[in-house]
Amino acid sequence: MNNNMINPFIKQLKEQINSVIRGKESAVKMAIVALLGRGNLLIEDVPGVGKTTLASALARATDCSFQRIQFTSDLMPSDIIGVSIFNHDTREFEFKPGPVFCNIVLADEINRTNPKTQSALLEAMNEKRVTVEKKTFRLPEPFMVIATQNPMEYHGTFPLPESQLDRFMLHIKLGYPEAEYEKMAVLGGPSFLILDKTDPVVSRQDILRMQAEADGVMVDDSLVDYMMEIVSRTRKDDRIRLGVSTRGAQFLLYAVRALAYYEGRQFAVPDDVKELSPLVLGHRIILKTAKFTADAERIVREIVEEVPVPV
Amino acid sequence: MPKISRYLTALLGVTGCIGLLVTGEINPVMAAGGLAIIPGYYRVLRGREAAPAWVIGAASLLTLGVFAFDSIVSGDVFLAVAHLTITFQAIKSYDLKEPWDHLQVYFMSLLQMVIGSEMSQSVVFGVVFVLFLVSLVAAMVFAHFVKEGRGAHIRLARPIVVISLLSVTVTSAFFVVLPRSSYTFLGKSHTKGIRTTGFSDRVDFGSFGEIKRDSTVVMRVELDPDIPAPYYWRGMSLDYFDGTEWRNSSPRQSRIEKSGDEYVLNPHGRSGLVEQKIYLEPIDSDAIFGLTEIMGIRVDSFSARSDSGGAVFLSRKSSRRVNYSVLSEVRDDYPGVASPRYLQLPRGMERIRELARTVTSLGRSDGEKARMIERYLKRNYSYSLEPSPPVRGRGLIEDFLFYGRKGFCEHFATSMVLMLRAVGIPARIVNGYCGGEKNQYGGYLIVRQSDAHSWVEALIGGQWRRFDPTPAVAAPQIPSLALFLDSLKMAWARYVVGFKTDDQKAILRALSSLLASPSFPAVGWKRLRMYGLLITLIGIALASALLLLRGVKAGRHGFASRKYLAMRKLIGVRGRRAGATTPGEVMRMSQGSSVEEEIREFLGMYVEDRFGKRPMMPSERKRYGLLLKSIRTGLKKRRG
Numbered sequence A: 001m002n003n004n005m006i007n008p009f010i011k012q013l014k015e016q017i018n019s020v021i022r023g024k025e026s027a028v029k030m031a032i033v034a035l036l037g038r039g040n041l042l043i044e045d046v047p048g049v050g051k052t053t054l055a056s057a058l059a060r061a062t063d064c065s066f067q068r069i070q071f072t073s074d075l076m077p078s079d080i081i082g083v084s085i086f087n088h089d090t091r092e093f094e095f096k097p098g099p100v101f102c103n104i105v106l107a108d109e110i111n112r113t114n115p116k117t118q119s120a121l122l123e124a125m126n127e128k129r130v131t132v133e134k135k136t137f138r139l140p141e142p143f144m145v146i147a148t149q150n151p152m153e154y155h156g157t158f159p160l161p162e163s164q165l166d167r168f169m170l171h172i173k174l175g176y177p178e179a180e181y182e183k184m185a186v187l188g189g190p191s192f193l194i195l196d197k198t199d200p201v202v203s204r205q206d207i208l209r210m211q212a213e214a215d216g217v218m219v220d221d222s223l224v225d226y227m228m229e230i231v232s233r234t235r236k237d238d239r240i241r242l243g244v245s246t247r248g249a250q251f252l253l254y255a256v257r258a259l260a261y262y263e264g265r266q267f268a269v270p271d272d273v274k275e276l277s278p279l280v281l282g283h284r285i286i287l288k289t290a291k292f293t294a295d296a297e298r299i300v301r302e303i304v305e306e307v308p309v310p311v
Numbered sequence B: 001m002p003k004i005s006r007y008l009t010a011l012l013g014v015t016g017c018i019g020l021l022v023t024g025e026i027n028p029v030m031a032a033g034g035l036a037i038i039p040g041y042y043r044v045l046r047g048r049e050a051a052p053a054w055v056i057g058a059a060s061l062l063t064l065g066v067f068a069f070d071s072i073v074s075g076d077v078f079l080a081v082a083h084l085t086i087t088f089q090a091i092k093s094y095d096l097k098e099p100w101d102h103l104q105v106y107f108m109s110l111l112q113m114v115i116g117s118e119m120s121q122s123v124v125f126g127v128v129f130v131l132f133l134v135s136l137v138a139a140m141v142f143a144h145f146v147k148e149g150r151g152a153h154i155r156l157a158r159p160i161v162v163i164s165l166l167s168v169t170v171t172s173a174f175f176v177v178l179p180r181s182s183y184t185f186l187g188k189s190h191t192k193g194i195r196t197t198g199f200s201d202r203v204d205f206g207s208f209g210e211i212k213r214d215s216t217v218v219m220r221v222e223l224d225p226d227i228p229a230p231y232y233w234r235g236m237s238l239d240y241f242d243g244t245e246w247r248n249s250s251p252r253q254s255r256i257e258k259s260g261d262e263y264v265l266n267p268h269g270r271s272g273l274v275e276q277k278i279y280l281e282p283i284d285s286d287a288i289f290g291l292t293e294i295m296g297i298r299v300d301s302f303s304a305r306s307d308s309g310g311a312v313f314l315s316r317k318s319s320r321r322v323n324y325s326v327l328s329e330v331r332d333d334y335p336g337v338a339s340p341r342y343l344q345l346p347r348g349m350e351r352i353r354e355l356a357r358t359v360t361s362l363g364r365s366d367g368e369k370a371r372m373i374e375r376y377l378k379r380n381y382s383y384s385l386e387p388s389p390p391v392r393g394r395g396l397i398e399d400f401l402f403y404g405r406k407g408f409c410e411h412f413a414t415s416m417v418l419m420l421r422a423v424g425i426p427a428r429i430v431n432g433y434c435g436g437e438k439n440q441y442g443g444y445l446i447v448r449q450s451d452a453h454s455w456v457e458a459l460i461g462g463q464w465r466r467f468d469p470t471p472a473v474a475a476p477q478i479p480s481l482a483l484f485l486d487s488l489k490m491a492w493a494r495y496v497v498g499f500k501t502d503d504q505k506a507i508l509r510a511l512s513s514l515l516a517s518p519s520f521p522a523v524g525w526k527r528l529r530m531y532g533l534l535i536t537l538i539g540i541a542l543a544s545a546l547l548l549l550r551g552v553k554a555g556r557h558g559f560a561s562r563k564y565l566a567m568r569k570l571i572g573v574r575g576r577r578a579g580a581t582t583p584g585e586v587m588r589m590s591q592g593s594s595v596e597e598e599i600r601e602f603l604g605m606y607v608e609d610r611f612g613k614r615p616m617m618p619s620e621r622k623r624y625g626l627l628l629k630s631i632r633t634g635l636k637k638r639r640g
Helices: A008-020 A025-036 A051-061 A077-081 A115-127 A179-187 A191-196 A204-215 A221-236 A246-262 A270-284 A293-304 B003-021 B028-034 B037-045 B053-074 B077-092 B099-119 B123-148 B154-177 B208-212 B350-359 B366-380 B396-404 B409-422 B480-497 B501-516 B525-556 B559-570 B576-580 B583-589 B596-611 B618-639
Strands: A041-044 A066-070 A082-087 A092-097 A104-108 A129-132 A135-138 A144-149 A170-172 A240-242 B202-204 B217-224 B232-238 B245-247 B253-255 B262-264 B274-280 B294-298 B304-307 B312-314 B322-328 B333-335 B427-434 B437-439 B444-448 B452-460 B463-467
Touching: A008 A025, A008 A051, A008 A191, A008 A204, A025 A041, A025 A051, A025 A144, A025 A170, A025 A204, A025 A246, A051 A066, A051 A104, A051 A144, A051 A191, A077 A082, A077 A115, A082 A129, A092 A135, A104 A115, A115 A129, A115 A144, A170 A270, A204 A246, A221 A246, A221 A270, A221 A293, A246 A270, A270 A293, A270 B583, B003 B028, B003 B037, B003 B077, B003 B099, B003 B123, B028 B077, B037 B077, B053 B077, B077 B099, B099 B123, B123 B480, B154 B525, B217 B480, B232 B452, B350 B366, B350 B396, B350 B409, B366 B409, B366 B452, B366 B463, B396 B409, B409 B427, B409 B452, B437 B480, B444 B480, B559 B596, B559 B618, B583 B596, B596 B618
Parallel strands: A041 A144, A041 A170, A066 A104, A104 A144
Antiparallel strands: A082 A092, A129 A135, B202 B245, B217 B274, B217 B444, B232 B427, B253 B304, B262 B294, B274 B322, B294 B322, B304 B312, B333 B463, B427 B452, B437 B444, B452 B463
16 A cells, blocks of 8 residues: 655665664654654653654754754743843844754753753744744744653652643653664664764755645545544544643644555545554643543544544 | 333333223222322433332332232233333333343333234224334334344434334234134233123013113124115113013023024025125124024134024124124014013013003004004103103003103003013014214224114014114214214224135135236225225335335445345355445455455456545446456356
């Protein structure tokens, strides 16, 4: 069934990233889907499984500027978006852009900083622009935030509120690599060395063009109904306290388009919806009992298994 | 439970209770208690919590106590159960928690319908029954959908309409196919009979006036061939008068032999007989009525008996509606044998004897004398339903003849019998119904309680001859709307309740003769028309249900989708989860099978055509068929 022509750019991009971070095909796929769908990615996992490597590999391979911000409890909003400094020569305030002004931003351990700083970043990634002292600065395009969260550490963290989580298109986990890949990674030396050797395979222009093309992917009306049914069931489910928002449904549509484009199709199929629903919707619902997002994802998966697929 | 399910449960619970209420048999107090169901379901629909368990428990205990009391006191367990179901429904409406509770309501309503059908045969009950069927189907379809985990709101209407139509169709088909005796489901009755004091084995004068004012329909009659009035529906004759009431001096009854499906009273030929199809409402007598002289009776009954007075009884103390055919040779006189009991007179009849002699002094024959007495009574006395009460010490008839001079048919007929006997002519009184109004809407006769009548039979020249000394009274006019409604009731009794084996035969005969020859008016046209209508209606219902079903199918799925569904079924993806299976999952399921390549191509084509909206070439349509075929053969090879 997947006899469609895979876009050569995507094929190269995929291969390039996979050569850096091995055995994480599905995570790589989702990262590319998020990029194509103009979405942001939230990676939740324990440290040291390659979150940063994935983000930098994506940036490297796409010839995008890349900045990593380590979120700490004393991080200030200005540390992210930049600050205005008085220039003695021109006798004017001059805006010094912060690390957010680049194509791919890695917000490492986003739940370690205070909500004020969190929201500064999240507003930036939602509106793709930054306003400082009545001046608006557009962020570069493409723009993508990859945030990571450490699920194990609760001490001294500020868990992202639902309204903030809602702004991430996809929520994925990396997990430990399989034994053979892990051995390869252990023996392969530090990843930054490999990263340095990674050349860009697509340009920023290519990315922008592919994003526009992904917008043109056809989504049959019955598929939209299918998505809406899944979304509405998350709102009716007994186990769920808060269902998926309209923005969630919107992101699902964008992600479905991007995935179809990634697979080389000009149209979306039910499998796209089924595959993406847990990843797009899981972090947007609040359960009545359990607290872990893994449970939420499982429940979305169960809901999807009940919804009739359009034929 | 979702909202719609609560609505359906409320509808079913209330329908069940209404079904019982329309039978008119429910004790008013119990019915009033059952009204608690209305606030009960109001609460349910507003989403209130169930009542506390101790309240329900106490109410249930109380109900059981009332039930025990009810069944012992009334002696009618059947009715007590009916009362119990009503109370139970009311209690249940405060105690709906789990799906099981809803099922209990459905079951209880079904029970109520069964009980109701035992107690009523009215059209209204039929309507309630259909409503019940439709809501039950709806509730079941809905429950199924909930179980299947489908979207609850939108796609329900069509399956419900389709299934209801189908079930109504199938039910009608069953009406045609299943033979029924007069006493089966929907035809059985628990109703208390219409009071007919005139037809127990004794007659007293007190309550007759009441009966004459009662316009309740007693029977409906179809005549074949149609003969003109007057119609004297003979019930039973009485021979012994003790001065105040009539009774039968020899109540012995003998069995009537059955030959074929007919109880034969008199051996007879086929020709010249008038067939009367009689739909007798439940009355508290087991006598049956027919025009004289009754030659034979066709009825579903274990036995039939007759007495010396020529009355026919069925073996049922009937509180049931009964349908039967009477075959009669219609005439005013028929052979009889004289007996001293037809000359019996009570004591103190001297004055009447004298009057009789005076009135008949000019008569030369018995016939002439009888005619003179009849004429005398008709001309000199007036008809009244409220005769002045007899003066103490005077006989009832003496008072009528010499003082009051006003009375109703019992007075006239009794006077005539006594006068006939006084002049030595054997005579007896006959009770039955006289007349019947023609209903032009259905072409049948309606006989009412107010048509109850008494007349006289005198044995003259070895023949019983009928005399009616009562002066004629103007019959009240019945509004035509009432007649039209009555014709509907008749149709219900005729075609639904009274549908029997011979009706099926008639349909089959009509159909076969229709096929055999182009000219078939040998079969009763009127009947055929009704059946034709019935069959046509069933046909239309069936056809529309099918069309609707097809429309649903074809409308929802395009060509590629239909092929995909067929393929999915072929490779064994079915059952509960099939609905939520994507093409990609189908692909993964088929991995490693011998037809993997074909399935891959098929699915590729399908998703492209279906979701890519690619215009389809005829060759591609063919390709679907070819792939399906090779998948099928490939699978067979593997199995074989």
